Every structure is written in structure tokens, then in C-alpha cells.
Amino acid sequence: MAKARTTIHDIAKELHITAATVSRALNGNQAISARTRQAVADAAVRLQYKPNQIAASLRTGKTFTVGVLVPAADRSFFGSIIRGIEEVLAAAHYSVIVAQTHEGQQAEERAVETLLRLQVDGILASVAKGSAEFHYFEKVRQAGVPLLFFDNVWRSMPVSSVVIDDYLGAYRATEHLIEQGCRRIVHLWGHRTSYLYQERLRGYKAALADAGIRVDDTLVYECKSDPAAGQRITADILAQHPDVDGIFSSSDFAAVGVLQSLQAAGIDVPGQIAIIGFANEPFTQFVTPALSTVDQHTHTMGQIAAELFLEEIQANKPFTPHVRILEPDLVLRGSSLRKA
């Protein structure tokens, strides 16, 4: 095993003094003689002791670092939120570090513990969609560390959050397909436990009902958010619902898989089946036809989350949590726009 890093105890041993004296010497305590302080300083350099932000952190309680917790930093959706956060926090001299949960509860719990261990000054989190409990987020609050949610939230926790109106986004996406003449509209949705997917399902059903179209639960398919899952589910959809004429997917990733499978099956998109996704991932522009989708103002979401954090640390406690809800926009492209 490599030697652990130099600690004040190593310096103490080297100089035959107590660790408490080393600590006081390093902190410039005048009760310690100048000679001892110099000896400690010399030993610290010689032993490569880091004169060490840890000690500074013990005094100020601040690391000027904010931890951002996301399911996957390589999804452009989260990447864009993180950039919004970084911009605002860099201007306030905070650094941002990112930990990934891959949508899993265990990884989320470990990541929260890591960020607390590193003494971040705040945690901004999009909750893993596989998480069923949040006791470790309670630990963050108990530790007095500001906690904020964005995108996917625990609504029962009294913390600030920035979300988009998933109901409205889904309503508008479905309404658009109806305006394009679709009547048998499949909805691909995500984790049953996730509030945001429930909201999208509710928006889809409301748009159908408002247009006088019968809601048919067999048209709702649970589908993972990746192209392969979209490809796999297409055959099921076509076999079970040969009359499908529109698909509203809660995920751009699944939608692009469906698009490819439909084209491979010789089905015209959008002529026979119109498709709209959700999230406005950059690749949606590159596919042919380009994929219609719902934009969630991710960059703005990140900026607002960071601003709420700065407000909270500057406020006198107790701080009243803010909930900010952004309106999503439709981005209409070739996959759903039928010729007049």
C-alpha cells in the first residue's frame, strides 16, 4: 500500500510535539513560539503536507464548491443544465463538480454521501428515476447543506426546485399530432413511479379528451429511454395497433429508434405515422426526417437552479423554498409536419 498522505500527526511525530500544537502553529496561533511555528512550517514543506484547505474549511465551513447530481452527464439534456449552472456559479466564484447516478438509487445514495464527505456548499440534484425513497436527501438538509432539485424532484421535500410543466409539454405535443390529423396516437412513457412521466401521461390523455378522442390505455406503452428500446417496441405497436397514425414519445432516444424501425418497415413518416419526441436532444436535428420534439429550456433551468442556490446561501435562515415552473415549447420538424 502507498503511504497515506502526510497529516498533522506525522508532523507532530517528526518534531516530537503534539498534534494540537502543530494545528495551532499551522493556524498562526501566537500562543505558539515563532521558532516552533517555523519548524512546523518547514516540516510541512519537507513532508509535503498540504497546508490544507481542509483546515481552512474547518474554520470557514466553506469549500466554494457545489455538487451537481444527475442521472447521466452525457445526455445533452443534463449537459445543458450543468452548463447553465456552471455559468451562474462561476460568476459567483463557485466551482461545480458533477456526480452521476445512472438513474439508480444505490448510486444516488453513494453520490450524496460523497458530496457531503467532500463538504460541498450545496447540492443541486435531478432525482434518479429509479429512486423510491429519499432519506439520504434528508441527511443533506440535516447537515445544513442547501439542497435544490431540478427536472425530477421529490415533491414532498420542502426544498427549492426548478421544473418544467411536463403536463403542458405533453398536452401540446399530443394536441399538435391531433391537429396534423392523427387519431390513434400511441404514447411511449417512462418509469411508473416518476412524477414527470405521470404528468406527461396526464397531459396526453387530457389533450385526447379535450379533442373528443377516446382514451385507449392499450395505446400507452412503457418504454426505456434509448433507441434500442424504441426499435424493439415498434413491432409490438404495429402488430397490436395496425391503425396507429401518431406516436408521442416521452423520450427523444426512444423516438429515434421508432423512427428507424418504421422506415425499415417501409412506413412513411410523417405521412402514415407522425412522431414527436421530448427533450430536444441535439441529435433530433440530424435524423431524417428531423424529429419534432418538446424543448425544456434546459440552459435556463440550470441558471435558475444556480440562482436559487445563491439566494438561499445569502438569505437569513429559515429560507422559504421557491418552486419555479418553466413552460416547455414545441419544436416542430419533419417527423410530424404533414404537408397541407
Add this chain to the structure above:
Amino acid sequence: MAKARTTIHDIAKELHITAATVSRALNGNQAISARTRQAVADAAVRLQYKPNQIAASLRTGKTFTVGVLVPAADRSFFGSIIRGIEEVLAAAHYSVIVAQTHEGQQAEERAVETLLRLQVDGILASVAKGSAEFHYFEKVRQAGVPLLFFDNVWRSMPVSSVVIDDYLGAYRATEHLIEQGCRRIVHLWGHRTSYLYQERLRGYKAALADAGIRVDDTLVYECKSDPAAGQRITADILAQHPDVDGIFSSSDFAAVGVLQSLQAAGIDVPGQIAIIGFANEPFTQFVTPALSTVDQHTHTMGQIAAELFLEEIQANKPFTPHVRILEPDLVLRGSSLRKA
């Protein structure tokens, strides 16, 4: 201003004892009476003092956290490397935190300082392509923190690294275009200062020379790694070189922009102009025609980087740096494969 977090000094003040006594009490030092230890423990809970990994870190010098530095975590290339790192380190009970540089030297320096301040046990970095110096990486080594590079490296620093053979990847990509009948091959390349782009340029030229094709420097265009830059440069290429019949882009992002602009101009890909990119970003599968590219074994690269880190912290110092070079593979798709 919000109150800074509770420190040992607050507890000391509350109990009218010295901070050194608080520190010793929290560390279970038997020289402190049981009654005082209990009072300190009670006050720590009451004042929400974090009983605190910082103190543990001071003793052990370890946080079991590794910092990963990348230009942009939302590029699938880096996302995949990070997943490889996470997998190996999770098995060894290390957490991974990520900091982004956005290819800028200032941001890179700040990120390195942040990671040192957080007392990470190691730093795995892909150097920002905009960086011209590396004194802050020297600080990492001076602090005794293991440092490893992947992808883009400072070759003059004696640290372990994992890279792919960029020369070979470029050579094979260019050779493939020549085999498809291309003779006037444009090369889109990146930052002049970046070793990996220099290697790709060298590979491109060597493949041309080996095939007896004259190297024409006016066919080499510097181009940013994004679709908009690829779109903008296409008009220049077509105006200056109407005889171009192949494009080897150092970037998938630029390549997809070129592809779109060529199609908008009514040019057949791959018939008139064959295209191959570099990095095998997932979206290269979704475009039409699908984009040929060079796979860099990113997941493996991350795994190896993490394994080298574990070797290093387990080794007796001084540790001899390892350099691992991976062979890239061609991924051939519709954008470059002409019909027989």
C-alpha cells in the same frame, strides 16, 4: 449572509472550553473526561456540527474520491470514458466526481485547484485542447496526488496515460476513402497545438503519400468540433475545391454539419463526396446516410485509466508511469461506402 457551518470553534464557545479540547473529544481522546466528551457530542448534535469526514480525512488522508477532468462530460466520447472509469473504481469503493474545462486553460486550472481543495485521492484528466501550459498539473504531482492522463495528454509530464493511436486511426480512415476511389480528400482538423490533431494530420498525409497521391495543404481546413462549424466550412470547401471527392473529418460533430450542408446543396453522399468522421459518437448512427467514423474504444480507455490509478496508489513509490496505446477501429457506414 447565512451563518457559516458549525465548526469546532462554535462548540468550544458554547461549552467554554478550547477548540483543541473539542477536537480531542470528537476524536475520542481518553485524556479528555467522559463527561466533557459527552457534552461535546451533545453540542455537536445540537449545533448540527458535521462529525465530519474532514476530521477523518485529516487522520487518514483519504477521501476515497477520484476527480475526473474532461473538456465536456456531455460529449458521448467523454461520457463513455467516464463510465469505464466509474465501473472500475466503484468496484474498488471509490467515488467519481467530474469537473468540466470546456477546453479552456483557465477553467482547467480552476478545476484542478477545486479537486485538490476537495482532497481527491487522484486526478484523471483529458487535457483541455486550449491549454498551452501545465504548471497546475505539476501542483498535483507536488501535492503527492496521483495524476493520470487519457485521450489528450501532456507528453512531457512523467505520468501514466491511456491514449489511442491517432496516427493509425487517421491513416486507416484516409486509406479507406482512397480504397473507395477518392483522390481529392479534404481533411478537417482541430487545434494546431493539440498533439492528437497533429497525429491525425500526420496519419492523413502518410496514407495519401503511401498511395502515391500528392499531399495538398490547401485541402486541410481547421474546423471547430461542432455541426455549425462544419456547415459553415462546406461552402468554402466547395468554392475552393470543386473537385473534392472525399472528406476525412477529425470530428464527428463537424462531419455531420458537412453532411447536412452537402445534402442541402444537392450533392450525393457518398457518390460524389464520401465522408468519414472520428470518435463514433452515437448520433453518427442516426443520420442518413449513417456516418462512417473511427471508434476509439472509449469505455476500455476509461477502464484502463482507472486500473492504472489503482495500480499506482497500491504501488510502492516511486511508481514508474505506464503509457497504454489503444488501436482504433474503423466503423464503416453509408456515408463512405460506395456501391461496388
